Amino acid sequence: LSSKLQDTFKKLKGKGKLTEKDIKEATREIKLALLEADVNFKVVKSFVKNINERALGADVLKSLTPGQQVIKIVNDELTSLMGGQPVKLTYSPKGMTVLMLVGLQGAGKTTTAGKLAAYIKKESKKVLLAACDVYRPAAIKQLQVIGKQVDAEVFADTEEKNPVVIAEKALKYAKEHFYDVVIFDTAGRLHIDEALMDELVQIKKSVTPDHIILNIDSMTGQEAVNVAETFNEKISLSGVILTKLDGDTRGGAALSVASVTGKPILFAGMGEKLTDLEIFYPDRMASRILGMGDVLTFIEKAQADFDEEKALELQEKIRKQTFTLEDFKQQLSQMKDMGSFKDILEMMPGAGKKALKGIDLDEKEFTRSEAIINSMTPEERNNPGIINANRRKRIAAGSGTRVQDVNKLLKGFEQSKKMMKQFSGLNNKKHGKFKFP
Numbered sequence: 001l002s003s004k005l006q007d008t009f010k011k012l013k014g015k016g017k018l019t020e021k022d023i024k025e026a027t028r029e030i031k032l033a034l035l036e037a038d039v040n041f042k043v044v045k046s047f048v049k050n051i052n053e054r055a056l057g058a059d060v061l062k063s064l065t066p067g068q069q070v071i072k073i074v075n076d077e078l079t080s081l082m083g084g085q086p087v088k089l090t091y092s093p094k095g096m097t098v099l100m101l102v103g104l105q106g107a108g109k110t111t112t113a114g115k116l117a118a119y120i121k122k123e124s125k126k127v128l129l130a131a132c133d134v135y136r137p138a139a140i141k142q143l144q145v146i147g148k149q150v151d152a153e154v155f156a157d158t159e160e161k162n163p164v165v166i167a168e169k170a171l172k173y174a175k176e177h178f179y180d181v182v183i184f185d186t187a188g189r190l191h192i193d194e195a196l197m198d199e200l201v202q203i204k205k206s207v208t209p210d211h212i213i214l215n216i217d218s219m220t221g222q223e224a225v226n227v228a229e230t231f232n233e234k235i236s237l238s239g240v241i242l243t244k245l246d247g248d249t250r251g252g253a254a255l256s257v258a259s260v261t262g263k264p265i266l267f268a269g270m271g272e273k274l275t276d277l278e279i280f281y282p283d284r285m286a287s288r289i290l291g292m293g294d295v296l297t298f299i300e301k302a303q304a305d306f307d308e309e310k311a312l313e314l315q316e317k318i319r320k321q322t323f324t325l326e327d328f329k330q331q332l333s334q335m336k337d338m339g340s341f342k343d344i345l346e347m348m349p350g351a352g353k354k355a356l357k358g359i360d361l362d363e364k365e366f367t368r369s370e371a372i373i374n375s376m377t378p379e380e381r382n383n384p385g386i387i388n389a390n391r392r393k394r395i396a397a398g399s400g401t402r403v404q405d406v407n408k409l410l411k412g413f414e415q416s417k418k419m420m421k422q423f424s425g426l427n428n429k430k431h432g433k434f435k436f437p
């Protein structure tokens with residue numbers, strides 16, 4: 001899968017713009033690659049449809065090639081198909097939490113039972129393992145050995161041949177001994193059959209689990225979908241654990257199982273050791289399926305830079321909106337120093353005579369304006385909205401001017417503010433700074 005996709009993206013790389021034809025070509029190859037990886041065809045179909053829709057309307061980030069943009073979309077879509085965010089194992093608020101592990105023979109149920117016990121014990125909970133596989137030779141012994149390794153007690157009854165009866169006894173024992181969590185290790189078959197499903201339905205009825213968790217070997221491929229679908233139909237799964245992800249797997253199983261059941265993948269088995277259990281991260285799995293770690297890192301960085309740029313732009317805008325009389329005063333004194341500000345403004349690109357219409361930049365007024373602003377309190381300078389009639393009278397008196405002069409200054413300030421906004425708009429469009437002549 002990975003190398004196939006990589007080839008596809010190499011073809012897209014370096015093109016100026018993503019055309020409809022490009023997307024079609026890319027998604028056709030993605031489709032083939034996923035099918036080759038044994039992802040269920042229904043999953044592939046809806047996946048490709050999503051990619052088509054998203055890629056067509058998408059903006060291409062400045063720093064990415066169109067091909068990289070498609071990779072980002074594919075990666076996001078893979079992540080969301082597998083649940084988006086990691087999902088935590090929850091405990092019953094009523095008291096004891098009952099977990100039931102199901103799956104085909106060799107899927108890793110007994111090993112995972114031990115791994116889960118170790119994981120749950122770390123959360124200071126008392127765990128009981130219940131041995132309900134009476135068919136596989138030495139299955140009970142295997143769980144007892146594992147239980148010893150993780151220091152968890154194992155409930156077993158070697159005399160009893162009916163797994164449903166063992167399950168009932170184990171539940172009773174767990175209640176009497178105040179266990180926080182009990183994990184039922186059940187039997188599997190090489191293939192799904194009626195007898196196995198009936199037995200699991202019986203056990204489910206008698207112990208009413210909080211969680212029924214399907215263990216699935218990530219090497220399973222196409223068959224994974226049928227297994228997950230059947231288990232989900234018959235006993236209604238609450239989640240999935242993907243085992244043997246440490247192997248040389250293509251990862252297609254994760255995608256189809258999550259998509260077909262709509263149930264979260266809780267953990268990934270990462271080896272035979274009982275500590276080899278990891279929380280399942282959909283985004284990491286997506287990267288793994290794509291097999292393009294460094295490209296994805298690059299794309300993430302570009303995205304982060306892009307976000308930062310946006311934040312700075314916003315900051316600048318906010319700054320312009322909160323342009324205060326204090327700023328205005330500074331501007332006025334700068335103007336005084338520069339001489340005829342109007343002449344300078346007229347030379348600036350985008351700021352023709354039209355923009356300056358109605359703004360009186362009489363040199364003599366600068367001094368008067370400064371005096372008026374000096375008579376204002378800091379609060380008034382920062383928030384001119386509060387300057388009512390009374391305040392205007394006081395400011396006029398303090399600066400030796402008339403109320404009309406104060407009004408005129410405030411009007412000039414408002415116009416100046418508007419003008420600044422216009423300029424910042426021009427600035428953004430050109431992606432460049434103004435240059436004074």
Ligand code: GDP
Pocket residue numbers: 103104105106107108109110111112188215243244245246247268269270271272276
């Ligand atoms: P069960 O039949 O479903 O109970 O499966 P087991 O727990 O007996 O596991 C079958 C085999 O798979 C054993 O040899 C385990 O050591 C191995 N196994 C289980 N989980 C993992 C895993 O995450 N990684 C690897 N490499 N091997 C695993």
Ligand code: MG
Pocket residue numbers: 109110111133136139186
């Ligand atoms: Mg087993």
